[in-house]
Amino acid sequence: MLGRAVLACRCPALRPPIAAFSTSPGVLKRKPKQWSKPNLNDRIASTQSVSRLLDVYAKDNLQFTRLHLAMTASRLGKLRTPYHKFADVDKQIFHDLASELTRRLPELTARDFSNALHGLTRARAPDSVISALIDYFVSEMDLDEFQLTELSMVVHGLASNRFSAQSCAAFNHVEDRLVELITNDRGVGPQHVANIVWSYATAGAYGASVYGAAETYVATHGLDDFKPQELGNLIWGFMRSHPNHGSFVFEAVADHLEARPLQDFTTQNIGNIVAGFAKADQGLSTTVLEAVVQHMTQRLPDWLAKPQNLCNALWALALFEATDLVPLKSVLDGLSTVQLGLLEKRQLYQFMLEASLASDAPLTTLYPSLYAATRAAMMADDSSRESGRSAFVPAGLDAVTRALEDRHLHFEINVMTDIGYTADVEVHWPVAAHRDHGVLIMIDGPSRYWKRKMRLRSRMKKRHLTGSGYHVLSFPYFALSEETIDAALDELERQLTRDRKA
Structure with a gap:
């Protein structure tokens, strides 16, 4: 502070206005700046709960532009709280927000619309709200105004919303445009291709032409730029599309995995990929399967933390007749200590039977409680849980x-x-x-x-x-x-x- 005072005396031009300092004797102190209220964009983006976000809308809705409405809808999706868990007062505010957004749809740009739709679908908004957005998208919006990223967000959001019948029109409406953008290589990247294939597969649109466009992209650009998650989504999408089980994409990914280490792959990435190959009746080389088991052995606590991924991988290894690669004792000891769902128990039951036959190890007697639980799950009737689509x-x-x-x-x-x-x-x-x-x-x-x-x-x-x-x-x-x-x-x-x- 003394240095600043001396400098100000020697250089009057650098001297700050006297009003900037207090008049208290002895020490020069800079007055604190006046607190200013954060702007609306920052307040929307920084909220960490649905209640606080909707409270911002309730208090300042008169200041909301089309951008703020889209930002709020997008933020709702990022908070990952589904609509049915909203408090009653929040549901009321949400319906006001949705009504205002629907009323002002003509003001939204393509980017605003894709952000809003993606957020509302991830928030599991009521069907009436999603249907209104779909109807407007199909009947009023010009697809030429959408970039590939925005269109991929639209289909990804609709697929994430557990694809309902009214969404068929949107998927059919946008299909040709997506194929055109991917084929012409207009701003397309691995994430776009993987997300679009995943979306159409999740939607059940197995005969869509986007699969052919994805094949063209893979043949042209290869797989080196695909992240593990994108490889998993790509294989999962082609696995779900039964007409494409003979696609060369499986062979391309299998060859790619032989030369690519799995250190940066998560347990979910590996589980999805190997199970996708098994369900599509496509093979993986022994080199890849050994790398999978090595990853499983070295990071077994991570696999046990997500047992569905472990059971997926074990089930696939059973179909590939590669149970001899698995360290049975450590894996089954670990699985005996975690809670398994019905599907995981069924997969584990099939693995244990296959491993018993392959190794002549009496797994049914070595792990009687685990075997009994998995066998009971295999015999259980779960038709009610298969009614999703x-x-x-x-x-x-x-x-x-x-x-x-x-x-x-x-x-x-x-x-x-x-x-x-x-x-x-x-x-x-x-x-x-x-x-x-x-x-x-x-x-x-x-x-x-x-x-x-x-x-x-x-x-x-x-x-x-x-x-x-x-x-x-x-x-x-x-x-x-x-x-x-x-x-x-x-x-x-x-x-x-x-x-x-x-």
């Missing part, structure tokens, strides 16, 4: 029944297992020969594609029915259209007519 099969079933009604055919919907996953329709066709049992239309739901066991059951059932005299039509639920159904029914009618004449 019920929007698709009923939609396909409606299309099939309309086509049958137009032909004035009598039919019975006699099987609908794991509600929302599979549907079988028995048709009484007049032109069928007396020796025929009739026609059975099978709508194959997701469980018949992404569950190995269900795929085998489906194939066996079709062979058995065909051998018993049924004519079996099988439709994948993700590729049902009026044209497809009509063409299949017309061809079947011609075949039945020929058989009857013969």
Whole structure:
């Protein structure tokens, strides 16, 4: 302070205004600056709870521009508190916010809209709010104004919202534009490709053309720039897309993993990748499997902290007949001390059986309690937990029944297992020969594609029915259209007519 005073005396030009210092005798003190209220942007971005964020809107909503509305919606998603856990007063404020956002949708830029939609879907906003945004997006917004990042946020948000029937229009609407941007390499990166493939796979749009665009990107750019999470999302997406199980992407990733160390991979990354290969009936080399087991051995506490990843990897190793690589004692001792879910127990049961056969080790007697728990889970009926994507099969079933009604055919919907996953329709066709049992239309739901066991059951059932005299039509639920159904029914009618004449 003394140095500043001397400098001010010697150099009047540098002397600060006298008002900047206090007039207290003896010591010169700078007066504290007046406190200023943080601007609205900072207040929205710095909130750490839903209540505080919505309180900002409640107090200052008159100052909210379209940017502030989009920021608030986006921030709600980042706080990761779902709508159903909001307090009642927060729900009321949220509905006011959603109403204002919906009213001012024409003011939003493409970036504002994508941020808002992504945030609201991650916050599990009510369907009425999401539907309003989807309707506006499909009917009013120009896709040419969207960058690839913004479009990928839109589809990623809708997929994260546990894809509902009304979202189909948005995925179909944006598909061609996404393919164009990826194919023309307009600002596209590995994260875009992985997120888009993951989104369409999660949505159940298994026949979408984005998979072909992703293949083109991988063939052109390779996989060196893909982060572990992006590799996991890419493989997971192609695994869920049953028509793409033969894609060269699996071979490309398998070759890439042989030359890439796994030190920077998390347990979730590795679990998703190896399980994705196993579910798609694609192989991994012994080198890669040894690297997976080495990662598992060196970081076993991390694997045990997330047992679902460990059980995923063990189940995949069982399918690859590589249980001999696993240090059974340390892994099973660790799993005996953690809590497992139903799916993890089923995966572990299959691994223990395979490992027992491969090593001649009596694992069922060495770990009796673990074996009993996993076996009980394997026998349990969990059809109620497999009803997540019920929007698709009923939609396909409606299309099939309309086509049958137009032909004035009598039919019975006699099987609908794991509600929302599979549907079988028995048709009484007049032109069928007396020796025929009739026609059975099978709508194959997701469980018949992404569950190995269900795929085998489906194939066996079709062979058995065909051998018993049924004519079996099988439709994948993700590729049902009026044209497809009509063409299949017309061809079947011609075949039945020929058989009857013969």
